[in-house]
Amino acid sequence: MLKNHFILGLLLLLGLPRLAPAQVYAATDPLAHTFSIVARDPATGDLAVAVQSHWFSVGTAVSWGEAxxxxxxTQSFTNKSFGPRGLALLKSGKTAQQALDELLSTDDGRDVRQVSILDSKGNVATHxxxxxxxxxxxxxGAQFSVQAxxxxxxxxxxxxxxxxxQNGKLPLPERVLAALDAAQAVGGDVRxxxxxxxxxxxGQASPAPWDDRLIDLRVEDSAAPLPELRRLLQLHRAYxxxxxxxxxxxxNDMARAVQEYQAxxxxxxxxxxMKYWHAITLANKQQLPAALELLRPIFQQEPNWRVLTARLPKVGLLTVSAAELRQILTLK
Structure with a gap:
């Protein structure tokens, strides 16, 4: 009830008639007042949308994409349908501007909307x-748009x-996060x-569409969402x-495997x-002493990893001899 009163009050302040909420705002659409960026990497063709807001779970409303x-x-008094409908219009052959124009032409709440559409060729349209x-x-800008x-x-x-x-040398994910950091640095969301x-x-769909969403990270509720989002991206890089x-x-390139695990x-x-599966890989490649060196502090810190280890031979994830398995499981 309080939320509805807040929405009605905002709409009245914006000069909309009392009947407008039925047309402009739906209970399923959040008030995602926010700042965001859509961008295309000219080198890889990858496409990104990044956002921060003082609103719970902003990524479920604002961010939409398809390889x-x-x-x-789509933000401000958010019309979430702009996401899937906008992508469908692009897929049908519309330009970014044509897709945006069509979405707004049938929307009675266009004056309180903010939306940006970027296509796979880098064309962008923003309202x-x-x-x-x-x-x-x-x-x-060139193959990007920022909006707030x-x-x-x-x-x-x-x-x-x-x-x-100014951060053109960064990978696309880090580059769009730099834009969000800059927004926050100069004041960001008033709330x-x-x-x-x-x-x-x-940028181009592959034969394996389940792999075409390269990164999908969300911080739903945090006092410092951008640092947490950057931490999650770093964790994504580690994995x-x-x-x-x-x-x-x-x-069978063990030198490369060890290099990647160590990174x-x-x-x-x-x-x-990360350390555990590195150790299990070493054990499976007959490098038991190195595996034991990694496993010892893991077992000491969390004994349940030892429990898991005993279960791995049954499913073929640990292929050591019975004597080697005993040596692992009795590790002090």
């Missing part, structure tokens, strides 16, 4: 409704664009911080090294799982 199609950020809560605005509303001041979007352009999200999809190590093991462990030295 080989494009990305959408900031004239009744979005101040401070609100956007800036288009309900900001502390009107420097946010320019700061985002500058940061994105503060709560959630953030990062979505990256391939990329773990996956590369597993692939090297499959190819992951260096990034997150307190993560026992």
């Amino acid at each position: 080989g199609v494009g990305v959408v950020a 900031t409704g004239k009744k979005c809560v101040d401070m609100a605005g956007h800036r288009l 509303n309900m900001m502390l001041n009107n420097t946010v979007w320019d700061a985002m664009a500058k940061a994105y352009e 503060g911080r709560q959630s953030a999200a990062l979505l990256v999809v391939r 990329e090294h773990m996956n590369a190590g597993d692939l090297a093991v499959e190819k 992951a462990e260096k990034m997150f030295p307190q993560n026992l799982e």
